[in-house]
Amino acid sequence: MQWNEVDLLVSPTATDLVALLVFECGSNGSVIDDEHPDHKGRIRITAYFPLAQEGLVETIREKMGALESRGVDLGDWKVVEKKADDKDWLFAWQEHFHPKKISRHFWAAPAWEPARPADGEDVLSINPGLAFGSGFHDTTCMCVQYLEDTVKPGDTVFDIGTGTGILAIAAAKLGASRVTAVDFDAVAVKQAAVNAKLNGVEERLTIANSDLLAAIPQGEQADVVVANLVTNAVLALLPTLPPYLKEGGTLIASGIIDERIDEVRRAAAAVGFTWVDEQFRSGWYAVLMKR
DSSP states (O other): OOEEEEEEEEOOGGHHHHHHHHHHHOSSSEEEEETOOOOOEEEEEEEEEEEOOHHHHHHHHHHHHHHHHHEHHHHEEEEEEEEHHHHHHHHEEEEEEEEEEESEEEEEEEESOOHHHOOOOOEEEEEOOTOOOOOSSSHHHHHHHHHHHOOOOOEEEEESTTTTSSHHHHHHTTTTTTTEEEEEEEHHHHHHHHHHHTTTTTTGEEEEETTTTTTTTTOEEEEEEEEEEOOOOOOOGGGGGGGGGGEEEEEEEEEEGGGGGHHHHHHHHHTOOOEEEEEEEEEEEEEEOOO
């Protein structure tokens, strides 16, 4: 399978903001190479997009220009597009994905490189394949931390937009007895199944191809719903979610960009959610709500 590979060269201070920008533009994943600045001191962000996405580079350049006009220091920025195939994507992951502690309890580690957890810690082993979700992105880390605070043994958990399955696997390892993980991307669904087996939790996970809640039978309810998406998807999910979440249940939502957090706050209040807590890192929000 081929992809549009877009390299963005930007100043070190702008990497998080530009990574957010490409994610909002529909990137299937990106790699920030902050260990090897070029001769101008710029950092390379490599992002991957579906081939069918037309006018992509022009859109990115327009959004970069808009950031610059708002006073963001992008440096002597540059955008370069080329075609890439699956092996390029996999090589990029393997070059930059190494074990890292992402929460009090969990490490995220690639399947090809073991982590060394201390007593009482656990490892989320991930073979990312072509799916999004290594565990290093701030939105994923914040969701894992909220799962640690909320999932109890025996809980039912729904993971909406599962990607590699990392959040569903974390929920299972925290004691959830049943986890339903869904994603709109069929490639992600297959990879999440691979990772569930890799972590020994496949018997507690049901993984399905679904547009948000479409594949979850009506009448089924979760104790915890985690949704690491993008802002528009979170806004689409909120009004449909209450029947799928038990009274007093917890919603963890992330992938929400800074300037749209108030939209999410209003949409959550409109359907009866109580805003309990929020975290903010590198331009992204994760929030914890109760029904």
